[in-house]
Amino acid sequence: MDLVLTIGVDALVYASWLFIVSLGLTLVFGVLKILNMAHGSIYALGAYSAASVVALFTAWGMSPAWSLVAMLLAAAGVAALIGPLLERGLLARFYGRDEVLLLLVTYALFLMLEDGTKLLWGVNPYYVSEPYSLFGNVEIGSLSFVGYDLALIVLAVVCGLLVWLGLNRTVAGKIVLAVIHNPEMSASMGVNVNFVYSAAFTVGVFLAALGGAFTAPMISVQPGVSVSVIIVSFAVVIIGGLGSIEGAAIGAVVVGLARAVAVHVMPDVELFSVYLVMAAVLVFRPEGLFQSVKARVI
Numbered sequence: 622m623d624l625v626l627t628i629g630v631d632a633l634v635y636a637s638w639l640f641i642v643s644l645g646l647t648l649v650f651g652v653l654k655i656l657n658m659a660h661g662s663i664y665a666l667g668a669y670s671a672a673s674v675v676a677l678f679t680a681w682g683m684s685p686a687w688s689l690v691a692m693l694l695a696a697a698g699v700a701a702l703i704g705p706l707l708e709r710g711l712l713a714r715f716y717g718r719d720e721v722l723l724l725l726v727t728y729a730l731f732l733m734l735e736d737g738t739k740l741l742w743g744v745n746p747y748y749v750s751e752p753y754s755l756f757g758n759v760e761i762g763s764l765s766f767v768g769y770d771l772a773l774i775v776l777a778v779v780c781g782l783l784v785w786l787g788l789n790r791t792v793a794g795k796i797v798l799a800v801i802h803n804p805e806m807s808a809s810m811g812v813n814v815n816f817v818y819s820a821a822f823t824v825g826v827f828l829a830a831l832g833g834a835f836t837a838p839m840i841s842v843q844p845g846v847s848v849s850v851i852i853v854s855f856a857v858v859i860i861g862g863l864g865s866i867e868g869a870a871i872g873a874v875v876v877g878l879a880r881a882v883a884v885h886v887m888p889d890v891e892l893f894s895v896y897l898v899m900a901a902v903l904v905f906r907p908e909g910l911f912q913s914v915k916a917r918v919i
């Protein structure tokens with residue numbers, strides 16, 4: 622019983638931050654039809670920025686509780702600085718061209734951002750220890766879990782609900798739906814399509830940076846973290862179905878469960894577990910668990 626509980630909690634913790642990152646990836650694809658290879662680098666920027674801002678708050682003598690605010694501000698700062706800049710300054714120039722070209726552009730962007738993080742923060746690892754002890758330990762049955770890990774699950778649920786409600790229950794969400802289905806007609810009705818694209822991309826950047834910022838206390842922030850994140854994030858959206866919020870949630874849980882089972886039961890296949898699950902899903906349902914159509918984003 623303890624093993625089942627351990628696997629379940631580990632799976633949810635891993636799936637939580639992965640869902641936040643994948644949510645941004647699937648949102649950008651659903652609205653802009655871009656498979657953003659640079660998403661992992663934005664995750665890394667969020668992690669590095671959070672490490673720097675938390676260290677700054679600590680140096681100012683602020684309470685460790687403020688480190689949560691610091692991480693949120695770091696993610697928002699990354700989104701505000703590079704979201705509109707990348708979308709309007711670079712990606713917008715390639716709209717309407719071959720999708721493979723856009724993929725190559727985002728891959729080139731990924732390489733540039735990787736080098737940029739090394740120039741700014743160097744190659745030594747950063748550690749963000751202050752937030753990790755804020756919530757203490759939580760006893761579940763006979764087992765003890767770190768409270769911060771469980772709080773990350775709550776954050777993922779909140780992010781998913783806010784994005785879903787924003788897209789389904791607000792006027793702005795209806796405008797996004799209209800742009801997704803027919804941007805030309807939306808523009809003729811007075812909708813600023815360029816602004817919608819820029820806003821959607823910026824929200825996707827924020828979610829990637831938020832995932833990186835709040836994962837920073839759980840990992841060693843160092844060069845290379847972006848590579849593994851983008852690979853696993855693509856696995857999540859492929860399993861769940863490109864452009865589907867529900868699919869991103871289910872895909873993250875499936876990936877988290879596959880990894881947790883492999884780690885605790887079959888460690889030898891841990892490196893391949895995610896890809897085995899992805900291959901199995903694609904064999905029986907190539908479009909993913911949730912059908913990938915435009916309306917699925919909403």
